[in-house]
Amino acid sequence: MNIKKIKLDLTVKFLNLKNNSNILQGVKDAMSNFREEVGAFHGFTVLDDMGSGQGVVKRTYTMRYDRCTLNVGLILNQQSRNQ
DSSP: OOHHHHHHHHHHHHHHSOTTSOHHHHHHHHHHTTHHHHOOEEEEEEEEEEEOSTTEEEEEEEEEESSOEEEEEEEEETTTOOO
């Protein structure tokens, strides 16, 4: 599994996403390019959910695949819905 290649691809996808895009769907779509390496997608769960004040929430999601687990940390502004 080429972790550097996967990280680079995910970084480029994050930079190119629009503000109103679903980040988790974008990650899932990006990881589908590496299906042979990571295996099938099994779902995601919220690993951590905590408010950091003034309408800002930090969430960590765990995305499970056959051969790896990906943790994605997101910061969400609840007023503007920016991630």
